[in-house]
Amino acid sequence: MIDYGMDGKVALVTGAAGGIGRAAALAFARSGASVLVCDVSEAGGRETVALIEAAGQGKAAFQHSDVSKAEDVKAMVAAAVDTFGRLDFAFNNAGVNSITANEYDDDVWARSIGVNLTGVMMCMREESEAMLKTGGGAIVNTASMNGVVGNPAQPAYTAGKHGVVGLTRHGALRWAAAGIRVNAVCPGVIDTAMTEQATANPRARAMIESMTPMGRMGQPEEIAEAVVWLCSDAASFITGVPLLIDGGATAI
Ligand SMILES: NC(=O)c1ccc[n+]([C@@H]2O[C@H](COP(=O)([O-])OP(=O)(O)OC[C@H]3O[C@@H](n4cnc5c(N)ncnc54)[C@H](O)[C@@H]3O)[C@@H](O)[C@H]2O)c1
Numbered sequence: 001m002i003d004y005g006m007d008g009k010v011a012l013v014t015g016a017a018g019g020i021g022r023a024a025a026l027a028f029a030r031s032g033a034s035v036l037v038c039d040v041s042e043a044g045g046r047e048t049v050a051l052i053e054a055a056g057q058g059k060a061a062f063q064h065s066d067v068s069k070a071e072d073v074k075a076m077v078a079a080a081v082d083t084f085g086r087l088d089f090a091f092n093n094a095g096v097n098s099i100t101a102n103e104y105d106d107d108v109w110a111r112s113i114g115v116n117l118t119g120v121m122m123c124m125r126e127e128s129e130a131m132l133k134t135g136g137g138a139i140v141n142t143a144s145m146n147g148v149v150g151n152p153a154q155p156a157y158t159a160g161k162h163g164v165v166g167l168t169r170h171g172a173l174r175w176a177a178a179g180i181r182v183n184a185v186c187p188g189v190i191d192t193a194m195t196e197q198a199t200a201n202p203r204a205r206a207m208i209e210s211m212t213p214m215g216r217m218g219q220p221e222e223i224a225e226a227v228v229w230l231c232s233d234a235a236s237f238i239t240g241v242p243l244l245i246d247g248g249a250t251a252i
Helices: 019-030 042-055 070-084 106-132 155-175 193-199 202-210 220-231
Strands: 010-014 034-039 060-064 089-092 137-142 180-187 242-245
Touching: 010 019, 010 070, 010 106, 019 034, 019 042, 019 089, 019 220, 034 042, 034 070, 042 060, 060 070, 070 106, 089 106, 089 220, 106 137, 106 155, 106 180, 137 155, 137 220, 155 180, 155 242, 180 220, 193 202, 220 242
Parallel strands: 010 034, 010 089, 034 060, 089 137, 137 180, 180 242
Antiparallel strands: none
């Protein structure tokens, strides 16, 4: 694990109650940043804060926030500034998957797009305003490999994640001269609560693993490391990039 020297910096992570978001919150803290842990799950979010405190690196606080609600997103960014004084890094990672009988159902579409795409837009809107007040920062959005290649089973998830890649490129161009870099991570299949249902059956898991050239699922920490690196000065000339982290799945 690399320490990127983020002492005095402040990071906000959405969807940080578990999975990729928790791993990223811990990784930011390991590099010395103060972290606002945001999620709809209070229990999981507070557990992430406790893990950071137990590790004794960085400071952390929990903020209940539903990223599909504009008022929550506004309050979330205000909380980062009120609690820690500024906002330098934002990881817009909260997301929902859907495996339903009718993926073209209006409610399935609205919920998926509301969290996965509109949520990211609203986060970027508020975060950029806060970052511009202190001369810039870095935003990383969680898309998916389904933001780069098609998925025949999930229209809303696929469209939403393609939208996140588009928003990322938009933000990179809009704020490049103002000092905010905007990138996306595009994970392949990662071992988290989101994929639990699909991988609980050992045969299904083996099939999913066989579809990845590296022959395994990714771990949340393998995404988190890239997120913190993208926010760090080590990535100072990188913006507008959808970074595939998928064990080679889309190289086929
Ligand atoms: N796991 C994978 O294989 C995979 C692959 C590609 C992309 N992703 C993306 O990675 C991100 C993180 O997923 P994960 O795999 O860690 O799953 P996860 O289910 O462990 O984490 C998602 C988190 O988001 C939170 N959340 C859901 N809706 C929210 C909302 N409206 N507001 C705030 N928080 C909300 C959940 O409570 C949860 O803590 C998601 O955007 C997901 O689409 C995951």
